Amino acid sequence: MESERWVFLNGEYKRKSEAMISVFDHGFLYGDGVFEGIRVYSGNVFRLHEHMVRLYESAKSILLDIPYSLDELEAHVVETVRKNQLVDAYIRLVVSRGDGPLGLDPSECEIANVVIIVDKIRLYSQELYDKGLTVVTVPTRRNIPDALNPRVKSLNYLNNILAKSEAKQAGAGEAIILSSDGYVTEGSSDNIFMVKDNVLYTPPCYLGALKGITRQTIIDIAGELGYPLKEEPFTRHDLFNADEVLLTGTGAEVISVVQVDGRSVGKGVPGPVSKDLISQFRKLVTVDGVSAFPSEVKL
Known part of the structure; x- marks a missing residue:
């Protein structure tokens, strides 16, 4: 036991x-x-x-x-x-x-x-990491940033929990939460990126997104790999017409999205940019940080 x-x-x-x-x-x-x-x-x-x-x-x-x-x-x-x-x-x-x-x-x-x-934690099955995730935008809107700054990672996650519940009710793996103005902000527990014409886009944090550590890691990796990146607002329309979409977070890690609100993303499978970023992310996570077992062989 x-x-x-x-x-x-x-x-x-x-x-x-x-x-x-x-x-x-x-x-x-x-x-x-x-x-x-x-x-x-x-x-x-x-x-x-x-x-x-x-x-x-x-x-x-x-x-x-x-x-x-x-x-x-x-x-x-x-x-x-x-x-x-x-x-x-x-x-x-x-x-x-x-x-x-x-x-x-x-x-x-x-x-x-x-x-x-x-x-231990596992938010998604290996099959979803391999084949991609289905997501929906939900009725619950993101808390407005001037009520509580999104850079404060507070214990009150009711806004996120309501969004997650709505995604589950819709039969989707994750929720995409919009701002009060209709812009994409983030998932219930992860940041979001989209790829269009080999350019990465992610919502600016002032819209209501957490300044995620994994988000910043993907930004760093994208720079090293030479992918242009823009932090600017975008809408559901942009997601529907993106070449690729991916979510990032400590719990979720990095996972591709292949369907948004019933619309296939790109070819409906994880795309080449996402695969490239995920591959580099997997290499980085074992060396960037603090070793908890410095004198022992890592398993």
């Missing part, structure tokens, strides 16, 4: 069944907190520092003090991976406002709760 996972909780390592948070935690009560999803590939914690910088920037934006320095928390992330002995894994790092009385005032919470979970 697989041993129970270790969870980092406020400076201690506890078994999953013993890792408890109070029901008075403001993250539970109000979605008051921030998080990061991070991947481990062959023992390499992919772009860990970039994830940590984004976490601390999100926390600063919502006036949340993390009770560890960035370097200290980074070390705890790596140690949690080691304790769980997982060379391929998903990390969920959560910082909530902490315990407090009922009521919205965040100043009533004395200290943040910090949780690091390391486990």
Whole structure:
């Protein structure tokens, strides 16, 4: 039987069944907190520092003090991976406002709760990675950026969850969420790119898209491979007539889209640009980051 996972909780390592948070935690009560999803590939914690910088920037934006320095928390992330002995894994790092009385005032919470979970994740089957994903645009619109800046990766994902539910009801693998003005923003848990005439396009973050780590990785790879890239708004019409579409995210990784709202994308199969980007992404993820097992042979 697989041993129970270790969870980092406020400076201690506890078994999953013993890792408890109070029901008075403001993250539970109000979605008051921030998080990061991070991947481990062959023992390499992919772009860990970039994830940590984004976490601390999100926390600063919502006036949340993390009770560890960035370097200290980074070390705890790596140690949690080691304790769980997982060379391929998903990390969920959560910082909530902490315990407090009922009521919205965040100043009533004395200290943040910090949780690091390391486990397995798989959002899509291998068949979908091989053959491509069917997606739909959904009625739920993206939160307007001037209400909550999309660069804050907060614990409140209800907007995304509603979109995902609508995609599932439509029999699709993922949702594409539009802005209030009808522009494409992102998926429920991933960024989006399209290819037209060998040029990559991705929505600018000011429309409501998260500034994703995997998104930036694909931007970096595209530059190295010589593909022109434009961050500019586009619509459903543009997606319908794209040569290729792909989604990127820590959980989803990089996956091709072959149908949008019943319209085939390109030839209805993963295209050459997407395959090129995915191939280079697979090579990069095992070397760009921090090794959790530096003195051991990676499996």
